[in-house]
Amino acid sequence: MQNIFDDMLHKKIECYVDDLVVKTKKREEHLADLQIVFDRLRKYNLKMNPLKCAFGVTSGKFLSFIVRHRGIEVDPAKVDAIQKMPPPRNLKELRSLQGNLAFIRRFISNLTGRCQPFNHLMKKDAPFQWDEGCQNAFESIKRHLLNPPVLGLRHLESRSYCT
Structure with missing residues (x-):
């Protein structure tokens, strides 16, 4: 093609x-x-x-994203699946959460930083202890997904400033 x-x-x-x-x-x-x-x-x-x-x-689903005139949006079904997830109880459930998040990562600013509290649970032979830091990170991600951004193209004729 x-x-x-x-x-x-x-x-x-x-x-x-x-x-x-x-x-x-x-x-x-x-x-x-x-x-x-x-x-x-x-x-x-x-x-x-x-x-x-x-x-x-004027809009439609393409590669599991919603494409509209104003930009690309995350599929509400993907967000809903994450919103309905309970806190992970084991490594398998944490990996499932991270897989779902990875698919929509471009809609979550600083996803790597937000998921940092989960890292110690991913280490080989580490006991799975879902602590307050993990819970706070989990809830923060869910709050962010209540109003996910719309990704749009930058207008090349407009000015951009980098700081």
């Missing part, structure tokens, strides 16, 4: 393995871009599953 749509990638489409999103700001452009995509799919004898297609939508 990367080779087939190389000239359109990151401009008019986004592609990951066999998932494809055609992105445009105007309906007329969208129809023209879809025509190009359909022509190329036909040329390379690639088929689409109509049950997995959505056309002309």
Whole structure:
């Protein structure tokens, strides 16, 4: 797919393995871009599953994230799963929590720092003692996820200041 749509990638489409999103700001452009995509799919004898297609939508799920005009948002189902998790009682449950957090890490600022209190529990042969520091970190992460950020593209024509 990367080779087939190389000239359109990151401009008019986004592609990951066999998932494809055609992105445009105007309906007329969208129809023209879809025509190009359909022509190329036909040329390379690639088929689409109509049950997995959505056309002309302003938002949708792509790679388990919600993509909208204002940016990329975490899937509320992913947040809900973490919110409903009780504190881990053993290493297996802690690893499950960390796996869920890793998937949405870009929406949690300083996730590594926030998870630091869990590190001592991950050491080989360490007893699993969920302490107050772990509980505070766990609750802090959950609070942060009550209002996760929307990730958007920076407008290249606007000024940026780094300090």
